[in-house]
Amino acid sequence: MAPEDRISDGRDAARSSAGRAEEAASGAERPEADAPSSGRRHVFDNPRNVRRVILYLLLACGAVFALDLVNLVQGWLDWPELRHRERSWEGLPGFYAAYGFVACVLLVLAAKEMRKFLMRDEDYYDR
Amino acid sequence: MIGSLPPAAVMILGAFLVPLFKGRARSAFVLLLPIAGLACLLLVGEGEFGRVSFLSYELTLVRVDGLSKLFGWLFHIAAFIGLLFARRAKSLAEDIAALVYAGGAVGAVAAGDLITLFVFWEILAVSSAFLVWTRGTERSYRAGIRYLIVHVGSGVILLAGIIAHVQATGSIAFDHLGVGSPGTNLILLAFGIKAAFPFFHTWLTDAYPEATFSGTVFLSSFTTKVAVYALARGYQETELLVYVGAAMTSFPIFYAVIENDLRRVLGYSMINQIGFMVCGIGIGTELAVNGAVAHAFNDVLFKGLLFMSMGAVLYRTGKINGSELGGLYKSMPKTALLCMIGAASISAFPLFSGFVSKSMVMSAALEEGHDVVWLFLLFASAGVFHHAGIKIPFFAFFAHDSGIRVKEAPSTMLMAMTVAALLCIFNGVFPEAFLYRHLPNPVDYEPFTSAHVISQLQVLFFSALAFTWLKRTGLYPPELPSANLDADWLYRRPGAALVRGAAHVVRAVRGRAVAGGRAAVAAVAAGGRRHTGPGGLLERTVPTGTSVMWVTLLLVVFLVLYYSAR
Numbered sequence: 059m060a061p062e063d064r065i066s067d068g069r070d071a072a073r074s075s076a077g078r079a080e081e082a083a084s085g086a087e088r089p090e091a092d093a094p095s096s097g098r099r100h101v102f103d104n105p106r107n108v109r110r111v112i113l114y115l116l117l118a119c120g121a122v123f124a125l126d127l128v129n130l131v132q133g134w135l136d137w138p139e140l141r142h143r144e145r146s147w148e149g150l151p152g153f154y155a156a157y158g159f160v161a162c163v164l165l166v167l168a169a170k171e172m173r174k175f176l177m178r179d180e181d182y183y184d185r
Numbered sequence: 186m187i188g189s190l191p192p193a194a195v196m197i198l199g200a201f202l203v204p205l206f207k208g209r210a211r212s213a214f215v216l217l218l219p220i221a222g223l224a225c226l227l228l229v230g231e232g233e234f235g236r237v238s239f240l241s242y243e244l245t246l247v248r249v250d251g252l253s254k255l256f257g258w259l260f261h262i263a264a265f266i267g268l269l270f271a272r273r274a275k276s277l278a279e280d281i282a283a284l285v286y287a288g289g290a291v292g293a294v295a296a297g298d299l300i301t302l303f304v305f306w307e308i309l310a311v312s313s314a315f316l317v318w319t320r321g322t323e324r325s326y327r328a329g330i331r332y333l334i335v336h337v338g339s340g341v342i343l344l345a346g347i348i349a350h351v352q353a354t355g356s357i358a359f360d361h362l363g364v365g366s367p368g369t370n371l372i373l374l375a376f377g378i379k380a381a382f383p384f385f386h387t388w389l390t391d392a393y394p395e396a397t398f399s400g401t402v403f404l405s406s407f408t409t410k411v412a413v414y415a416l417a418r419g420y421q422e423t424e425l426l427v428y429v430g431a432a433m434t435s436f437p438i439f440y441a442v443i444e445n446d447l448r449r450v451l452g453y454s455m456i457n458q459i460g461f462m463v464c465g466i467g468i469g470t471e472l473a474v475n476g477a478v479a480h481a482f483n484d485v486l487f488k489g490l491l492f493m494s495m496g497a498v499l500y501r502t503g504k505i506n507g508s509e510l511g512g513l514y515k516s517m518p519k520t521a522l523l524c525m526i527g528a529a530s531i532s533a534f535p536l537f538s539g540f541v542s543k544s545m546v547m548s549a550a551l552e553e554g555h556d557v558v559w560l561f562l563l564f565a566s567a568g569v570f571h572h573a574g575i576k577i578p579f580f581a582f583f584a585h586d587s588g589i590r591v592k593e594a595p596s597t598m599l600m601a602m603t604v605a606a607l608l609c610i611f612n613g614v615f616p617e618a619f620l621y622r623h624l625p626n627p628v629d630y631e632p633f634t635s636a637h638v639i640s641q642l643q644v645l646f647f648s649a650l651a652f653t654w655l656k657r658t659g660l661y662p663p664e665l666p667s668a669n670l671d672a673d674w675l676y677r678r679p680g681a682a683l684v685r686g687a688a689h690v691v692r693a694v695r696g697r698a699v700a701g702g703r704a705a706v707a708a709v710a711a712g713g714r715r716h717t718g719p720g721g722l723l724e725r726t727v728p729t730g731t732s733v734m735w736v737t738l739l740l741v742v743f744l745v746l747y748y749s750a751r
Binding site for chain 2: 100101102103112115116118119122123125126129139140141142143144145152153154155156157158159161162163165166167168169170172173175176177178179180181182183184
């Protein structure tokens with residue numbers, strides 16, 4: 059049996075039989091045997107590809123950080139700035155990189171702590 | 186002929202003709218309505234139309250100017266995309282509610298006075314509640330009731346504010362209002378509730394995830410953006426909004442990180458995005474207001490795209506919790522790609538739409554010396570990439586393989602998502618071609634400076650690095666089936682208990698009163714029975730002679746009185 063075309067999202071009980079008939083009449087797609095064969099391997103089934111993505115990310119991080127160093131050198135040489143600074147602290151090399159990294163780590167760790175007093179069972183309000 | 190109709194009327198009146206059509210004809214008709222509405226809006230051009238007298242006030246039903254026109258166009262585009270996406274719902278109720286709702290939004294932004302605004306404000310509230318209810322579950326019914334209470338409350342506050350404002354000034358004009366007088370403060374509160382200000386935001390995260398896979402797409406497009414428009418019209422350069430906006434960008438992202446329902450994650454990220462707009466309106470410079478309006482335009486498209494991709498996942502798998510999904514890129518690769526375009530847009534990647542609008546607000550914040558607010562906005566920018574840019578696509582389409590194998594999303598859904606995705610990219614790559622040309626203020630802003638691009642890429646890449654590091658080391662909190670307490674706990678738990686307690690007292694008092702009343706009635710009835718029952722005073726039979734005697738006596742008294750009076 060091929061998987062259902064559409065699995066209930068809770069609406070079906072409320073749908074009238076007329077609605078169902080209409081759906082059938084308008085030729086709602088019937089499941090065909092196009093479910094992916096379970097044996098097929100996909101891109102990220104191979105851990106090497108996952109590592110490759112992470113490597114690209116590291117390279118991209120290195121590249122945008124390096125541009126700040128280029129900017130610093132150009133500033134010393136009085137060349138046109140690559141990254142115009144609005145504030146002295148904001149112009150520090152790697153300011154945005156460090157801010158983004160630290161912000162995200164703090165965000166996740168704080169949210170994790172929040173779970174301790176905010177998290178309830180899924181049906182908390184239904185009881 | 187179409188040019189003589191108010192643009193809002195096309196979709197609202199058209200909605201009532203929808204039941205006349207069936208099947209493909211209905212699809213064609215509902216998709217035609219937003220196009221006809223847009224044509225009507227373009228035909229009327231800029232200006233004020235439809236002056237109607239009402240109770241000694243002159244209403245202006247339609248005002249199209251630099252601020253309202255872009256919102257009007259946007260709502261027609263959003264209605265078209267949403268209706269295209271919703272073809273699979275095959276729900277007459279949803280089509281009608283969505284059309285009335287979209288028309289109400291168009292009417293609200295085109296309203297030239299406060300009374301007209303109020304009427305459309307209420308149409309928005311009621312029609313959108315139906316979109317929550319069409320899911321047909323007990324949860325959605327209850328969420329819809331809570332949603333309606335909040336929005337009708339907002340309408341009542343708006344009406345009270347309008348009355349106070351008109352009493353004070355005698356004017357129903359909907360122009361700059363500003364805080365200060367009781368009337369305008371109440372109107373700001375009403376707008377704030379619809380804009381999901383902190384503590385008034387829970388109607389959004391409560392109700393949106395309970396709607397159908399397509400209903401949420403409509404819900405996300407209109408209500409809050411009408412509120413953003415109303416704030417931009419009435420409360421530019423209100424300093425309070427700078428801080429409210431900054432708070433809105435920051436607090437929801439913590440919830441978004443630990444939320445399991447991916448559509449609720451998007452709800453929190455919506456509040457975060459509206460925060461940028463509210464902040465821009467509060468700063469109030471030409472650049473900041475342009476940024477707020479441009480961001481509202483882009484947000485409807487990319488947030489709609491994200492809600493559509495999650496709707497497609499819900500439609501195919503019946504699941505929406507991060508803890509139950511994963512690995513769907515294998516069976517829904519096109520949806521995954523479109524979702525990632527939405528994610529890149531909301532995260533403000535250069536060449537995607539969020540970048541060209543959010544950076545305007547941030548630049549304006551720094552120009553006006555709001556350094557601390559700017560740091561909050563930057564924190565929120567990193568955070569939005571984290572939870573909407575990475576978390577949504579990652580937990581739905583990648584992460585661990587949940588083993589779910591389904592078909593790709595249906596073609597109408599893919600078409601709707603593709604239209605939204607193309608608009609996201611178009612606005613991101615060519616902001617000057619359309620978006621910047623139609624902003625309320627003249628635009629003198631270059632988004633693609635090397636400084637903007639480098640700083641934004643640093644924030645984004647290092648945020649991604651943080652996610653990767655936390656995930657690889659196991660520090661990242663797992664997705665758990667859970668409900669997280671938010672401000673709505675106050676009225677859903679202690680508030681509800683209070684009402685239940687009060688109801689208990691009322692019932693007890695009423696019980697006593699009823700019992701006492703019954704006893705009194707019984708006493709009266711018993712007395713009556715005693716006097717009218719067998720042998721009772723009033724039931725005694727008396728001989729005719731006695732009556733004659735009494736009548737004679739009466740006549741004698743009468744005679745005596747008559748003669749003595751002469």
